Amino acid sequence: MHGTAMDxxxxxxxxxxxxxxxxxxxxxxxxxxxxxxxxxxxxxxxxYLAATLTQRAIVGQGLFxxxxxxxxxxxADGVRNLRASLERVLxxxxxxxxxxxxxxxxxxxxxxxxxxWWSPVNTPLLENGEVRYIIHLVSEVxxxxxxxxxxxxxxxxxxxxxxxxxxxxxxxxxxxxxCLNAPGWPMLYMSKAALAITGYEVAEFIEGxxxxxxxxxxxxxxxxxxxxxxxxxxxxxxxxxxxxxxxDVEIRWLEGNVRLLTLPGHGEGYEGTLTDITERKTxxxxxxxxxxxxxxxxxxxxxxxIAPFTWHVARDFVxxxxxxETLHGLSAGEALxxxxxxxxxxxxxxxxxLAASQRQLVETRQPGFMHEYRTISAQGRVRWLRxxxxxxxxxxxxxxxxxxxxxxxxxxxxxxxxxxxxxMERANAELDEFTYIASHDLKEPLRxxxxxxxxxxxxxxxxxxxxxxxxxxxxxEQADRMQRLIEDLxxxxxxxxxxxxQNDIDLDKLVDEVLASLSFSLAEKKVDVRKQPxxxxxxxxxxxxxxxxxxxTNALKYNDKPVPVIEIGSRxxxxxxxxxxxxxxxxxxxxxxxxxxxAPFKRLHAKDAYGGGSGVGLAIxxxxxxxxxxxxxxxxxxxxxxxxxxxxxxxxxx
Amino acid sequence: xxxxxxAILVVEDNPADFFATERGLRKAGLANPIVHxxxxxxxxxxxxxxDRYAGQGPQKPGIVLLDINLPGLNGGExxxxxxxxERLRLVPVIMLTTSSDERDVQMAYRLGAxxxxxxxxxxxxxxxxxxxxxxxxxxxxxxxxx
Numbered sequence: 001m002h003g004t005a006m007d008x009x010x011x012x013x014x015x016x017x018x019x020x021x022x023x024x025x026x027x028x029x030x031x032x033x034x035x036x037x038x039x040x041x042x043x044x045x046x047x048y049l050a051a052t053l054t055q056r057a058i059v060g061q062g063l064f065x066x067x068x069x070x071x072x073x074x075x076a077d078g079v080r081n082l083r084a085s086l087e088r089v090l091x092x093x094x095x096x097x098x099x100x101x102x103x104x105x106x107x108x109x110x111x112x113x114x115x116x117w118w119s120p121v122n123t124p125l126l127e128n129g130e131v132r133y134i135i136h137l138v139s140e141v142x143x144x145x146x147x148x149x150x151x152x153x154x155x156x157x158x159x160x161x162x163x164x165x166x167x168x169x170x171x172x173x174x175x176x177x178x179c180l181n182a183p184g185w186p187m188l189y190m191s192k193a194a195l196a197i198t199g200y201e202v203a204e205f206i207e208g209x210x211x212x213x214x215x216x217x218x219x220x221x222x223x224x225x226x227x228x229x230x231x232x233x234x235x236x237x238x239x240x241x242x243x244x245x246x247x248d249v250e251i252r253w254l255e256g257n258v259r260l261l262t263l264p265g266h267g268e269g270y271e272g273t274l275t276d277i278t279e280r281k282t283x284x285x286x287x288x289x290x291x292x293x294x295x296x297x298x299x300x301x302x303x304x305x306i307a308p309f310t311w312h313v314a315r316d317f318v319x320x321x322x323x324x325e326t327l328h329g330l331s332a333g334e335a336l337x338x339x340x341x342x343x344x345x346x347x348x349x350x351x352x353x354l355a356a357s358q359r360q361l362v363e364t365r366q367p368g369f370m371h372e373y374r375t376i377s378a379q380g381r382v383r384w385l386r387x388x389x390x391x392x393x394x395x396x397x398x399x400x401x402x403x404x405x406x407x408x409x410x411x412x413x414x415x416x417x418x419x420x421x422x423x424m425e426r427a428n429a430e431l432d433e434f435t436y437i438a439s440h441d442l443k444e445p446l447r448x449x450x451x452x453x454x455x456x457x458x459x460x461x462x463x464x465x466x467x468x469x470x471x472x473x474x475x476x477e478q479a480d481r482m483q484r485l486i487e488d489l490x491x492x493x494x495x496x497x498x499x500x501x502q503n504d505i506d507l508d509k510l511v512d513e514v515l516a517s518l519s520f521s522l523a524e525k526k527v528d529v530r531k532q533p534x535x536x537x538x539x540x541x542x543x544x545x546x547x548x549x550x551x552x553t554n555a556l557k558y559n560d561k562p563v564p565v566i567e568i569g570s571r572x573x574x575x576x577x578x579x580x581x582x583x584x585x586x587x588x589x590x591x592x593x594x595x596x597x598x599a600p601f602k603r604l605h606a607k608d609a610y611g612g613g614s615g616v617g618l619a620i621x622x623x624x625x626x627x628x629x630x631x632x633x634x635x636x637x638x639x640x641x642x643x644x645x646x647x648x649x650x651x652x653x654x
Numbered sequence: 655x656x657x658x659x660x661a662i663l664v665v666e667d668n669p670a671d672f673f674a675t676e677r678g679l680r681k682a683g684l685a686n687p688i689v690h691x692x693x694x695x696x697x698x699x700x701x702x703x704x705d706r707y708a709g710q711g712p713q714k715p716g717i718v719l720l721d722i723n724l725p726g727l728n729g730g731e732x733x734x735x736x737x738x739x740e741r742l743r744l745v746p747v748i749m750l751t752t753s754s755d756e757r758d759v760q761m762a763y764r765l766g767a768x769x770x771x772x773x774x775x776x777x778x779x780x781x782x783x784x785x786x787x788x789x790x791x792x793x794x795x796x797x798x799x800x
Contacts, residue, residue, distance in 0.1 A: 440752070443752065443775070444668050444670075444671065444752065445668075445670070447670065447671070447775065447777075448668065448669070448670025448671065448673075449670075450777065451670055451673070451674045451777050451780075452670060452673070454777050455673070455674075455677065483775075
């Protein structure tokens with residue numbers, strides 16, 4: 001109606017030629033009157049109507065009445081931009097190309113606006129220098145814009161997802177790799193985890209040309225390649241386990257999950273993950289070992305005939321296996337039951353002590369225990385049992401768990417051994433006592449013999465001839481010798497009866513005193529005494545003095561050199577103890593006799609050779625050394641001198 | 655001091671030791687009667703005038719030289735009996751023994767011995783000891799009159 005009038009008014013525009021021209025233009029077109037600010041729509045192409053979802057009725061109407069801004073889009077600036085462009089066309093009388101515009105149009109069904117993007121050009125149609133019409137030629141680019149936006153959204157989403165993926169990959173303990181299927185598996189990509197797993201920087205592989213294959217343990221390469229080959233027969237997915245030597249040479253177990261594929265621009269390669277499974281592997285090895293150990297322990301327990309038991313304290317129940325039941329004298333199917341019933345199986349002489357210690361165990365929460373007790377079976381068989389265990393409160397339930405075993409033989413052997421030892425000690429003590437008393441009693445008649453010989457010599461000397469006097473002297477000498485023997489025997493017996501004193505003794509001082517007391521003999525035989533430092537030791541001063549005196553006297557006595565040399569010193573032994581020694585350059589002792597020299601009254605030479613002696617000196621030395629917890633030995637050969645070496649158990653300070 | 659008429663009771667089971675003791679005492683110059691008891695029992699018979707000494711009545715020697723290791727009653731038991739008898743309480747008793755065991759020494763003094771002498775092993779030492787014993791008990795020391 002309105003438009004019709006306008007068409008009529010601008011009859012020219014309504015002619016078929018104009019219409020044809022209008023419809024033939026590339027893109028939708030609208031012709032406006034320059035009646036700003038109304039900008040009446042003079043006419044438009046059908047394409048324009050279609051593009052703007054309008055009808056021909058818009059012709060004759062004000063442009064901005066027909067095409068207002070989208071009220072739902074607060075940023076809509078279509079009206080403003082178009083008006084500005086039209087104003088510019090009017091002012092400049094020249095064409096104005098507008099930037100890409102968002103100019104939504106209302107849907108004909110009234111359901112709001114539809115997003116539209118336009119690329120408009122406004123061109124003035126001049127007549128006599130005046131603007132007669134404005135040609136508004138548009139091309140609709142909505143699809144392109146929306147498409148572009150969609151693509152941008154996709155690209156952004158892709159970039160975000162890639163970034164997320166990279167972060168994930170870089171922070172993952174799993175190493176993501178892409179490599180060539182070529183010797184040494186040259187790497188094309190590795191995630192940052194490569195550093196943690198291999199110890200090498202990613203760049204060392206990718207840029208430095210470090211071949212991953214060179215890190216695989218030599219022993220594992222061939223099995224690895226074989227495994228890959230076998231799996232490839234079934235498909236491109238490969239799972240492998242192999243060991244890798246890290247940069248710090250630590251060996252790690254890796255699991256590879258890769259897929260064989262064609263890498264664009266590279267040919268065949270693998271892509272996938274490598275995971276450090278050392279901990280898992282170790283754990284599984286440990287688990288396997290633990291299972292083995294458990295099995296071994298179970299077998300050992302069975303073989304050793306050890307019965308496990310548990311005393312559930314709260315519900316007062318003692319649990320054990322068939323062996324445990326047998327050990328406690330139960331017949332098949334009979335259970336141990338309560339603590340009271342368990343104790344009733346125990347030998348009456350042991351049950352009270354056992355009960356007390358069980359009570360104490362629970363009361364004091366002492367962690368472990370060992371009990372030995374007897375049980376009596378219905379047949380009266382007595383067994384010694386040893387039970388070892390501990391208190392367990394891990395899960396809040398008080399339990400005593402442990403194992404019980406038959407210790408009858410062991411206990412009996414132990415007891416027999418203790419009895420034997422006691423008997424031996426008693427016998428030894430008795431022997432010492434006997435020796436002491438016997439030698440004591442021997443001394444009295446001997447003194448009598450000695451004394452009568454003296455009285456005889458004193459009172460009857462004038463009545464005896466030379467032969468008689470000689471015999472009387474011999475009686476006296478024999479009595480003297482026996483006297484010395486008895487004294488020595490007494491000394492040995494005394495060593496067995498009296499404990500060694502334990503004092504911190506300065507051995508250098510002690511040996512100096514011994515040497516001083518022997519100075520006359522030493523000087524007489526021109527002995528060269530070389531004394532090395534001896535230090536201090538905890539010992540019995542008098543006794544150890546006797547040891548040195550005896551050994552020095554011995555070294556002096558059995559020496560035929562013009563200048564006897566005696567060396568006294570100490571040195572660490574092979575067992576870490578301190579070994580004292582007295583060494584001489586004397587006649588030496590045949591190895592056959594080395595053990596015998598320490599036997600009492602054992603002499604290696606005639607009674608009068610080498611100054612005589614009772615033959616008990618070294619026996620006394622040995623007894624003193626042994627009473628100190630030490631031992632004595634000889635190193636010697638005939639003619640090569642002798643070295644007596646001995647240790648004393650006491651703490652030695654140099 | 656002990657007067658020269660007072661008897662010396664020597665309780666000694668070993669004849670050789672008694673012989674040496676008697677010889678030593680005489681050599682030291684003592685003229686006192688020396689009575690030899692070969693056992694503790696014999697010593698008590700002498701002191702209390704019983705059995706083989708029944709005829710001569712209870713005796714009170716000037717001094718007793720008492721061995722410890724005796725057959726039957728030992729020296730300690732003899733000493734106990736002597737000290738339990740009021741009449742003999744103040745008689746000097748000298749333990750003369752080979753033992754130097756501390757327990758014997760303790761026991762002797764506890765039971766009232768006046769002195770404890772270990773018999774020197776060598777004869778010369780023994781003789782010298784007897785001489786010193788004589789010098790001390792028979793000359794130096796002052797004893798109660800009764």
